[in-house]
Amino acid sequence: MDLLAELNETQREAVQWAEGPALVLAGPGSGKTRVLTHRVAHLVRERGISPREILAVTFTNKAAREMKERLLQLLGPESDALTIGTFHSICARILRREGNLLGFTSAYSIYDTDDQLAVVKRVMREMNVDDKIHRPGAILDGISRAKNELVAPEEFRPRSFSQEIVGRIYARYQQALKQSNALDFDDLLMYVAWILQKHPDALCRYQARYTYVLVDEFQDTNMAQYVLLKLLAAERRNLFVVADEDQSIYSWRGADFRNIQRFRRDYPGARVILLERNYRSTQTILDVANAVISRNVQRIPKHLYTDRGTGTPIVVHEAYDEGEEGRFVVDTIQTMVAKKQCRAGDCAVMYRTNAQSRAMEDAFVLAGQRYKLIGAIRFYERREIKDALAYLRILHNPADSVSLSRIINVPPRGLGDQTVAALFSWAGELGCSAWDALRALKDGAESPFSARAAKLLLQFLELWERLVDASQTMSAADLLKEALEATGYEQHIRSDKDEGDERWDNIKELLAAADNYSGMTNSLSAFLEEVSLVSEVDNLEEQPDVPVLLTLHMAKGLEFSVVFIVGLEEGILPHGRSLAYPEDLEKRNSWSQGWSSSARENPEGLEEERRLFYVGVTRAKDRLHLIHAFRRSTYGRGSVSKPSRFLADVPASLMQAKGGHTPRPGFGEQRPASPVAWRSPSVVDLAGERKDAANASAEPSFRAGDRVRHPVFGEGTVVNSGIVSGDEQVTVAFPKGGVKTLVARYAKLEKVR
DNA sequence: CTGGTGACAGTTTTT
DNA sequence: CTGTCACCAG
Numbered sequence: 001m002d003l004l005a006e007l008n009e010t011q012r013e014a015v016q017w018a019e020g021p022a023l024v025l026a027g028p029g030s031g032k033t034r035v036l037t038h039r040v041a042h043l044v045r046e047r048g049i050s051p052r053e054i055l056a057v058t059f060t061n062k063a064a065r066e067m068k069e070r071l072l073q074l075l076g077p078e079s080d081a082l083t084i085g086t087f088h089s090i091c092a093r094i095l096r097r098e099g100n101l102l103g104f105t106s107a108y109s110i111y112d113t114d115d116q117l118a119v120v121k122r123v124m125r126e127m128n129v130d131d132k133i134h135r136p137g138a139i140l141d142g143i144s145r146a147k148n149e150l151v152a153p154e155e156f157r158p159r160s161f162s163q164e165i166v167g168r169i170y171a172r173y174q175q176a177l178k179q180s181n182a183l184d185f186d187d188l189l190m191y192v193a194w195i196l197q198k199h200p201d202a203l204c205r206y207q208a209r210y211t212y213v214l215v216d217e218f219q220d221t222n223m224a225q226y227v228l229l230k231l232l233a234a235e236r237r238n239l240f241v242v243a244d245e246d247q248s249i250y251s252w253r254g255a256d257f258r259n260i261q262r263f264r265r266d267y268p269g270a271r272v273i274l275l276e277r278n279y280r281s282t283q284t285i286l287d288v289a290n291a292v293i294s295r296n297v298q299r300i301p302k303h304l305y306t307d308r309g310t311g312t313p314i315v316v317h318e319a320y321d322e323g324e325e326g327r328f329v330v331d332t333i334q335t336m337v338a339k340k341q342c343r344a345g346d347c348a349v350m351y352r353t354n355a356q357s358r359a360m361e362d363a364f365v366l367a368g369q370r371y372k373l374i375g376a377i378r379f380y381e382r383r384e385i386k387d388a389l390a391y392l393r394i395l396h397n398p399a400d401s402v403s404l405s406r407i408i409n410v411p412p413r414g415l416g417d418q419t420v421a422a423l424f425s426w427a428g429e430l431g432c433s434a435w436d437a438l439r440a441l442k443d444g445a446e447s448p449f450s451a452r453a454a455k456l457l458l459q460f461l462e463l464w465e466r467l468v469d470a471s472q473t474m475s476a477a478d479l480l481k482e483a484l485e486a487t488g489y490e491q492h493i494r495s496d497k498d499e500g501d502e503r504w505d506n507i508k509e510l511l512a513a514a515d516n517y518s519g520m521t522n523s524l525s526a527f528l529e530e531v532s533l534v535s536e537v538d539n540l541e542e543q544p545d546v547p548v549l550l551t552l553h554m555a556k557g558l559e560f561s562v563v564f565i566v567g568l569e570e571g572i573l574p575h576g577r578s579l580a581y582p583e584d585l586e587k588r589n590s591w592s593q594g595w596s597s598s599a600r601e602n603p604e605g606l607e608e609e610r611r612l613f614y615v616g617v618t619r620a621k622d623r624l625h626l627i628h629a630f631r632r633s634t635y636g637r638g639s640v641s642k643p644s645r646f647l648a649d650v651p652a653s654l655m656q657a658k659g660g661h662t663p664r665p666g667f668g669e670q671r672p673a674s675p676v677a678w679r680s681p682s683v684v685d686l687a688g689e690r691k692d693a694a695n696a697s698a699e700p701s702f703r704a705g706d707r708v709r710h711p712v713f714g715e716g717t718v719v720n721s722g723i724v725s726g727d728e729q730v731t732v733a734f735p736k737g738g739v740k741t742l743v744a745r746y747a748k749l750e751k752v753r
Numbered sequence: 754c755t756g757g758t759g760a761c762a763g764t765t766t767t768t
Numbered sequence: 769c770t771g772t773c774a775c776c777a778g
Binding site for chain 1: 754762763764765766767768
């Protein structure tokens with residue numbers, strides 16, 4: 001197969017790049033995965049590089065899997081010797097080998113956010129820190145940020161009182177993890193970076209092993225990951241990264257797209273290649289995308305283009321409320337399917353927050369339209385799955401205190417909070433793990449337990465020891481079966497009337513997943529590592545032909561023929577909380593949703609929201625629908641919504657002029673007959689429109705939320721209004737004509753009630 | 754240990 | 769309007 005045949009000129013240039021650092025700036029749909037895989041194949045096939053020496057790093061398991069599959073096709077069995085994986089899985093593997101340098105055994109547990117929170121709460125209790133004043137989640141964020149920046153507890157320099165607390169908890173938290181022989185996700189990266197920094201021999205080994213390093217989604221790297229890559233590539237400098245700063249939507253998880261600038265600074269000779277040709281979308285959709293993203297200041301300008309042709313104009317629609325928004329989406333999908341313009345499975349509905357999925361689901365259910373909701377509840381975060389895995393983890397790693405606390409009384413066996421707390425504190429006094437403490441108890445050590453408690457604890461220990469013995473010989477699946485059997489877990493779980501059967505089905509699915517690891521030498525270890533680093537079980541059967549509902553974040557990396565982006569309203573997209581400065585957030589009333597006029601806005605937050613919108617837009621291949629509602633209820637309270645400012649960036653010339661969708665009969669009548677109903681003081685307050693009556697003379701005559709009619713554009717909603725050099729300028733969102741800014745004196749605007 | 758109650762907070766979540 | 773969690777009574 002000719003590796004270069006199916007590539008365009010710039011792609012080919014990237015694939016053939018010889019040696020040294022290279023930065024590929026790849027727009028959406030520009031074939032970056034193809035560039036990465038073909039480059040790997042090229043290195044092996046044309047340049048004779050041993051696959052063993054090639055390291056390809058991704059962020060998601062899915063991306064890693066796809067890359068492996070593609071390379072198996074390109075290279076055949078030789079591809080087995082490549083190292084392809086996520087940052088976390090690669091680091092986990094390195095730490096199995098090198099973790100002893102830091103005092104961890106190779107059986108360490110990997111803690112997810114739930115487990116982390118359990119540790120933080122425990123530590124806070126021990127330290128008498130009030131979790132009402134210092135929220136554990138916020139503390140965890142602080143710890144995570146420090147780790148992402150490779151700041152050790154002893155190097156942590158607090159800049160405020162609450163950071164002082166974070167620093168103290170951080171130190172104790174790390175101790176607690178180490179005592180449990182456990183690492184969190186951030187540790188995987190931080191510790192590997194440290195090892196490479198502090199152990200030159202280890203660094204040399206890995207540098208020699210991986211002479212070519214390739215990175216996908218480089219804009220999403222954090223400091224730890226950047227340092228890691230830099231260290232690995234320091235000798236050979238064969239660092240090939242693919243990035244799109246316009247798709248950086250994870251800054252709140254520590255991702256820092258300025259690593260792209262850092263890369264250019266650290267490697268001044270780096271080859272920079274721009275991939276702007278798009279193979280996914282129509283030119284209309286790309287024009288929307290270009291128009292939107294060009295508003296961002298912090299970026300290198302790119303201009304997406306395609307030879308796919310203009311395509312269909314995009315549709316901007318105003319619905320009355322979230323219910324009608326849902327009905328419009330379902331209606332439109334069903335109409336298109338009926339007209340054979342697309343299949344149901346070609347459609348995706350994207351929203352900013354998961355909470356929005358409910359109204360959408362209601363509409364789908366009501367219309368009898370099947371759909372698939374993506375990612376709301378993750379498999380490995382279900383309680384029953386976590387319980388089952390906790391059993392396996394304490395067998396593999398008896399020091400794992402979080403897993404032990406999780407299941408020591410599940411199913412209930414008389415070991416209440418008191419006893420468990422006493423066990424841990426006694427183990428603390430002895431300076432050993434709960435496991436060791438229980439063994440001491442069995443050996444007749446003097447303990448603080450009542451006779452009854454001691455008896456129950458020893459019963460539990462007996463069970464535990466029996467299963468640990470079994471773990472030496474059994475596969476993960478058999479061991480799990482054994483553990484569930486011995487504890488009567490099935491009966492326990494099925495006793496739940498409502499969800500018992502579903503829960504047990506999930507357990508059976510877990511068993512099936514574990515079965516894939518039977519016959520392996522380190523069955524248990526391999527299985528546990530896999531489930532700790534993977535969020536979803538592989539969907540074996542491809543879903544039938546149904547539309548999918550998902551958040552904009554989850555849409556990244558996917559593509560659909562037809563895309564609906566819903567809830568395009570101020571406060572939702574851009575999201576109110578994204579626009580706030582963290583220090584303002586504490587004091588802010590939640591209902592003001594970030595757009596009260598007095599609040600200052602965080603421009604970086606706004607840019608990220610815009611990128612999120614851009615990600616959504618660029619998922620569409622053929623048709624794009626942008627939808628906002630006139631009013632929406634959040635947290636039970638209804639209020640008037642302003643159309644998103646992002647809509648104003650969409651050129652009206654790209655929108656469908658008229659007549660695509662006929663408004664439902666009664667659409668107009670659904671609005672309250674009198675404006676008083678929705679312009680009552682409480683509603684106006686909610687809209688952030690509090691104005692002092694004394695200033696009435698300078699007041700604009702239109703207000704956000706007003707309904708107006710224009711002779712050309714028809715009915716619309718006022719987004720904003722203000723006096724600009726003596727003239728009143730009114731910004732109006734017209735469902736048919738787009739968002740326009742008009743001078744009230746000239747535009748023949750009529751108020752509609 | 755279970756079940757009820759009241760307070761409270763409520764983006765996004767690759768690993 | 770929800771879901772979660774701490775707390776208390778039985």
